[in-house]
Amino acid sequence: MSRREIISGNWAFAEAMRQINPDVVAAYPITPSTDIPMKFSEFVADGKVDTNFVTVESEHSAITACVTAAAAGARVMTASSANGVGLMHEIFPIAGFFRSPIVFGLVNRSLGAPINIHCDHSDSMGERDAGWIHLYCEDAQEAYDTAVMAVRLAEHDNILTPVFVCQDGFITSHGFEPVEMLDDETVKRFVGERNARYPLLDVKNPVTYGSFASTEYYFEIKRQQVEAMENALKLYDGVAREYEAVSGRYYPMLDAYRTEDAEFVVVVMSSAAGVVKDVVDELRDKGVKAGCLRIRMFRPFPFDGVAKALSHAKAIAVLDRSLSLGGTAPVVSEVRSALYRASALIPVQSYVFGLGGRDFFPQNARDIFTDLEKGQIVGEERYIGLLE
């Protein structure tokens, strides 16, 4: 029997971990994801899981131990945020190359300095080229569901790629909301057992992991990872539909909200989508053809899907919760690319919002739609809620 409880995003992720009962968890605490390893260590202490929980001395060691445990043949999970993610940076591409199917609870927080514990996406965006699948969740329910789904996606024979399950720091991770959880047996059945093809611990068939590949081989090996990403794009929906069959909840890679005939569309990720969707409803009641496109899967980026969802738009706003200093913010850069690939030259306005946890209010969303309606599209990015 599924059950419904009022819990936070962190607890929701930890509950999914309890039900998945991975072989190994190696984690190091950092705000705002600390609750995940803390809650999980309670499960270990109370015998609710029999996972080998490795209390490493740093995030760098956490992700290293995850990579080697995954190579050994284990099912592995962990969590981190912000500078912890930054410290892991060196190892993320190694995890991607090793095709380590790690499921990683990434609780988004601004990357210092200045040190700030609140939400933005600068931590995960720094890892967008590391060879990981990136899934961004709107709320605690989605963080729970995505954690369970991600195991299947990561371990799929034709994907075999680590997955970031991102949720917004504090807003989602510490916000309490009703979350419906599957019963333990259903999760256990859904995730099944990991059967690694070339486990390091198979001493009868020794394998070498992490060898030195020179110019003659490096390029081809990276190209194979491109193929894994293409496969993820193709196979994602199958996993999402299977999950729907057991949970009744379906999470497409793109959450298109009233975009079918929308003339003005705001593209956004994670928790801020809730605010935008509310404002879309408000504007629709007034006869404005407003819509919201929430990008749930950022890597691999669903270019065709994005272009299709935006095809009726007269003007588009893309909201980024991180900066690319001296360049173009990551989400808008991909959205423009998707439109260009589809030869859809629709005006796009770039907005940066919510850095360091700056609140995003319904009035901010209304103002953005007003900009779009008035055709106030400029080349430069605009900043929402900036006080100076």
Place this chain on the structure above:
Amino acid sequence: MAIRVKDYTNKQSPLSPGHRLCPGCGAPTAVHQGLMAVDSPLVVVNATGCLEVSTTVYPFSAWRVPWIHTAFENAGAGVSGVEAAYVALKKRGKISEDIKFVTFGGDGGTYDIGLQSLSGALERGHDFTYICYNNQGYMNTGAQRSSATPRGTNATTSPAGSVVPGKLQKAKDLTAIAAAHNIPYVAQTSLYNMTDVAEKVKRAVETPGPAFVNILVPCVLFWGIDPALQQDICKQAVETRFWPVYEVVNGEWKLTYKPRKRVPVEEFLKPQGRYRHLFKGEEGAKMLQQAQADIENDWVKLLQRCGETWTPEE
């Protein structure tokens, strides 16, 4: 735990011939001798370094046992993850063999950039053996100084110049640092005889819990020695007490070899190109005196720790 070399002469080394390490390099000798008497199935974890790059040039591998390398500073964490997976999978009935875990890192990956990761792994008590093949500098990048480099050494980032006579700082005592983790087995040795390395590593591997073995090995290019002198130079390191060999078993310090005579440090330094500058001029003579004084001080401390006295033959 005395072992007989002839019992192992037909045993295949986990590291096959055909790797690309230099002739005379001490690293593969440390692997061959170290793992010679280990009978259990093994998984090897390697830090980035000469041993790693030169034995696994894709699409080849010189390793006959499962082997993994991720990065430079994290071999301690790497073995932690593999061992944690082993414990978990064994508990869940997915593995039946009794497997042992051995990690190799150079002094760069062990004394310096990997010290935190090693310390964490030792503290957590994973069942593994960490072997530092210590050639006293960063050889993979071209003979730079490390915290294992002895005072007075000419290294490429502490060159002996007209004003500065090489590295000015004393080497870190990593073996003592490992012992300070209160782990069940710590040892220091060198390639000075055929069995000491084998015996110590065997004991390390067979001891449940974490173990650390620090093996002094020459790099022929950095040390500036004849490749044929690998064992001889290690012998001099031990005979001059420049590199004493000992064990720390459950906190008990024990010398495993006491030189019979007082051999001056010059016997170890003189054959090496990296100390050529010490045999010239007043500054060199001062550095040699300092090197001898360092040895005497460290030796007294070690004798105290081991509860030993020493009366050298005149």
